[in-house]
Amino acid sequence: MTTPRPGLALHGDGTSSRDAYFVSDSTGITAETLGNALLANFPAVTFRRHTVPFVDTVVGADNVAADIRAKRGDGEEPIIFTTVKSAQILAALADAGGVMIDLLGGHLRELETSLGSTASEQLGQFHGVGDMERYFARMRAVEYAIEHDDGQSMRALDIADVIIIAPSRCGKTPTTMYLALQYGLLVANYPLTDDDYPADDLPRTVAKYASKCFGLTTTPLRLSQVRHERRPDSTYSSLAQCTLEIRRAEDLYRRNRVPFLNSSTKSVEEMSAVIMQSMRLRS
Known part of the structure; x- marks a missing residue:
């Protein structure tokens, strides 16, 4: 019989579960991304995820801590991933009694020492508007992606x-939109249809831009299911x-030396x- 570790609920089928909180003083995206990257290393555990953004006051942190304590009362020890910078808010969260994982704290202190500068306590800088030029470039890229989705426009x-x-x-x-929104890249996409065959060359619409083309494929079974x-x-x-x-x-x-990957x-x-790596693109 498997003996569960402290704070880990074991189910009848041998699987285990845990509550995982992503607590942030901003959008919670960084806490989710880094926290989930760590949790992915434990596939045998089922995580009940709770994202709590904009915890920017001690009162708000106390409310979150109360909810976490209630989960702890079920016999589990919740995991708390946090990107909160305020020491007071962190202290309030620590009172919840869960496993506290500060995703920024140690690294910020190391950077402060290395740079000889104190980290700003301004909230939401990474996922805020920040650099206006970069922000507007991303918005223009999204507009470009929408206009050029599925071969709707051949302009520009x-x-x-x-x-x-x-x-x-x-x-x-989805790949086009991600590249646009995340990296500000101008991405168009073109659907290959029966009209594009049996010609050996790329479709006339994109042939002159062959050096910009990247192909996607999948498995026939997966494509059929989708x-x-x-x-x-x-x-x-x-x-x-x-x-x-x-x-x-x-x-x-292959005939046209277009790099491609299997998306399945x-x-x-x-x-x-x-x-990005194959096409040597930079955001």
Whole structure:
């Protein structure tokens, strides 16, 4: 019989669960990102996640601590990931009795020592507007991505940082939007359809920008499953049609030396990282 560690609830099927809090004095995005990166290393544990943003007063922290204490009363020891900078707010959260993981504290102190400067206590600097020029560049990139989604517009493709090409439902749009919003890159995407075959060259619309093109593919089974959710029991979603389209797309990429990756097991973040590295793009 497996003996659970203190603070870890063990279920009848042998799995365990834990409450995990992401507490921030701003949006909570950094706490979520770093906290989830750590939690991903414990696949045997099921985490009940709670994101609590904008905890910027001691009163607010006391309310969060009360909720955490209630969870602790269920026999578990909640984990608290925090990016709060205020010592008073951190102290209030520490009174909750959970496992406190300060994601910034130690690193900020190290930077203060190295830089000979005190860290600003202004809230929300990383996910705030911050650098106005960079902020507006990201907004322009999002507008560009929307205009050029799924081949809707061929205007200004010459200024695109990358043009993603792929059969329908291979992940073009979410990858395009992520690159635009996260990195401020100008990204267009173009769907490969039956009209683009059997030509050996890239579609005429994007052929002159071949050096900017990056292809996506997937597995026929995965593509069929995704398309089935959109158009069940159709030729479009049939395994035979998906197999044909994937084969033709990959042949097209190879003939034209277009770099490509299989999106079936990769997250948007992973695909974006591969594209940026392959195309030598910088945000």
